Amino acid sequence: MADPVRVAVLISGRGSNMLALSEHKRRDPERTYRIELVASNVPEARGLVLAKRLGLRTWAKSHEGMKRAEFDALLDAALEEHGIEIVALAGYMRLLSPGFVDKWEGRILNIHPSLLPLHKGLDTHRRALLAGDEFAGCSVHVVTADLDSGPVVAQARVKILPRDDPESLAQRVLEEEHRLYPLALEEYCRAVRELES
Template identity: 45%
Template sequence: MARTVPGIVVLVSGGGTNLQALIDAASKGQLGGSILAVISNKPGVGGLDRAARAGIETAVVNHRNYPERAAFDAALRETIDAYAPDLVVLAGFMRILTDSFVRHYRGRMLNIHPSLLPAYPGLHTHTRVLEAGDEEHGATVHFVTEELDGGPPVLQGRVPVLPTDTAETLAERVLGQEHRIYPQAVSWFCQGRLRLTASGAELDGTPLNEPMDIDSGAPS
């Protein structure tokens, strides 16, 4: 039977707080899509528990069971494709994916990164922001491409960097913005408003030469 709304598969590696934000949005009818499954590369993580409590199917593709990255990615792809999702959402999925895997889901895979991309791709963003003396920090939702954290950005949420901030306090406030912007970007995609073209991301048919800002006139 054909789905009436777009189907989503979420990939997690940890506690799954961004997953929870998506689950909560879906329960309120605000996501525009249905979470078909949550898949983790690690057994026993909190994200799997959150999915189970919400009645969402779960699966584990343990990366430790595969001798090389390509073999893991092939198994992960097979597991995802069994659900035939319209969108794959990376929600704290801590594995670098092969180029062939990324190309397979081109235009239908989103990630969230804890920095105002293109600044600070990679790890330890909060510490790097503090060391640089930046006055502002935040999070970015972007399409996934072969370049690590380099795909076209879609939506950002910002926080000021306070004189008293530590990496931990800054991370907590950025996470609050992640929980706001990820459901919004996913809902745009599910509504058919957000797409990836050859020239970059588009929202409502307009090229996103810069990412939208959740607090500066981003459409609902």
């Protein structure tokens, strides 16, 4: 079997999707990816504590007071140091600089809490409710220079219920994110290895 794809997971908060990606790998070690690094722009992010408990390497630096490209250069150096092949954004609440996205073209995935191309950006659940959508959901997509506009590689739909508010809808969508993202990353990394062979 080919070596697992070396993945970095980027987080800014609680790290629940990072945990889902890690648990997926732990349940079946014969996976196509291995989390080599969990990185964050928020040194006090709760997800970093989780990552350390899981025995994962971490990197953290505050972006405060830094230009976007300057911070991304430090992040890029950390990724290179760990031999990262694929970057998985998992609640990373910071736009990446164009130079960083160009360098990692086709190698950055993101999980977004809407059925793209609907509701790009923030506050997706409230916007879905206000729009009267029948379904909400989540999308895994390839990151490009345009916000939440790259090719979608996987989606999961969640029926919007009459009693839903943004919080209840967010919780049900998050459950789908935790199911979908590991499977999508698995398939994407398998495709990467097949292209190399």
